[in-house]
Amino acid sequence: MPISFGGRYQGSSFTELLASDNTRLLPDWSQLCASGVDAERVPHGTTVLAFKFSEGVIVAGDRLATEGHRVASRDIEKVLPTDDYSLVAIAGAAGPALEMARLMRIELEHYEKIEGEALELDGKANKLSQMVRANLPAAMQGLVVVPLFAGYDLRRRQGRIWKFDVTGGRYEEAEFECTGSGGLYARESLKKLHRNDAPKAEALETAIQALQNAADEDRGTGGIDTVRGIFPTVIYCSERGIEQAGEDEIASAFQRIVRRDRDEREGARA
C-alpha cells in the first residue's frame, strides 16, 4: 500500500496533483461570462517581446495593465522567470495569465524535486502549451491568455523562443516574437533592428526601442515613466541563468536612443 497523507496521486506533475487531489484549488474561469462579468473589463496586460541575441535570449515587457480604457496598474510585472533557465512573458487577461505563470513555476520546481532533475527546455514548453490549452474554455469567453516562452537550452547551448495560440498550439521561433495589443508595432521595430548575434548592449537598446515604438502607437502600452520612475522589465537568459537589467542600465539605453533620434532629426533638417 502506498504511503500517503490522504492523497491518491502518485505522479510528478503539480497541475495533475491539483486536478486529482485538490480540485478546488485548480483555477477555473470558464464560468466567468455565465456569471455576467464582462471579460473586457478585467485587467489586461499589453505588450511583451522576446528575441535571440549573442548570449541567449532577451525578454521584455512594458508595465501597464488596462481594464477597457482605464489604467488597472502602472507597474505590473509581465515577464516572469519560471526557473533558473526559462521565463514566461504574458499578455492578455492579467489574472489568469499571472496565475498560469505562477502555476508553471511551481510545476517546474515540483517536477525537479520529485524526479531529481529538471525538465528539458522542450518539455517545459510542452507543459506550458498544455496549460494554455486547459484555459481554452475561458479563452472562448474572452479571457484569452497567450504567453511567450523563452529560455536557454543547456543541452543545445542556445536560446530558444516559443509562441502559443489559444488552442495550445506551440510554435518555435527562430529569431523574435511579440504579443499583446502593441505587439504588432514592436514587431515592426524588431524586424528592422534585430540581429541574432547582437551583443548584450545592442540587444537592450533594440528591446527598449521596440517597446517605445509600441507605446508610441498603441494606447494600451506603457512607455518609460520618468516621473514615477517606472521602467519596462528586461530580462536576459543565458548560460549563466536569469539576469534582470537594472533601472540605470535601461534609463541610459533609453537616453542613448532619444539622443540618436534627435540627432537624426536635426541632421535631416540641416
Added chain:
Amino acid sequence: MSIPFYVSPEQVMQDKAEYARKGIGRGKSSITLEYRDGILLMAENPSSLSKIGEIYDRIAFAGVGKFSEFDQLRKVGVRYADVKGYAYSRDDVRARALANAYSQAMGDVFTRELKPLEVEVIVAEVGDPELAGHEHNTIYRIQFDGSISDHENFCVIGGLSDELGSFLQSRYQPSLPLGDAVTLGRTALERAANGRSSVPPQNLEVCLLEKARIGRKFRRLATDELNQLLAG
C-alpha cells in the same frame, strides 16, 4: 479450519519494532548538523539514488533504511509542501507541520499494517534571519513507529546512530565553518564504516540548506567542491 494462536498485542508490537530496527540498523547512517551558515546533511551513499532531498524553500529531507519506502515519504512530503505553499503562501510551509504529518502517517502504518516501515527520516528547516519568528533552525527525527523528536545542533539516524551520536556529542561545536562541519561529519561516518579508514568523497552525499541563499535554499554539493572543502 485452523484456529489462530493468540498473540498478545504487546508481543505483536515488540516483534514489529524489532523487525523495523533490524532493517534500519543494517544500513548506513545519515547525519544532519547545524553549521555557521545553515544546515548540513550528509550520508555515506555510493549509489546514485539519493537519500537526501529538497522539500521546499527552507526544508530538506533525509531518509535511511529501505529506499523505496523513504523515497515515497520524500515525494509525499514534496506534494504536501507544494500544495500548501500554493494554497497559502511560501512562508506558511513549515517543518513542524510536515514532521507531524509524517509522524501520523508512519504511526498509522506501524499500527495497521502487518509490515512496519523500515525507515527513519529527518525533516530539517533552516531559519531565516529576515522573518521574525522564523529565525531558528529546527531538526525533527521521525522513527518507524511515528515517534517524533526535535534536536538541536545535530542528529544521526540509521546504522550505528547511538554510537555516532555520542561521538558527535564529544566533538561538536556551535557555529562551525562549512569545511570543518563537513570534515567532522565525514570523520563520524568513517567510524561507522566498519574498520575502513576512509570514506572517499565520491561515496558521500552532501547537501546544504544555506541561510544566505534567496528563495530555494537547498543545494547539493558536487564532488569537486566537496574535495576542496575536505582538503582545505
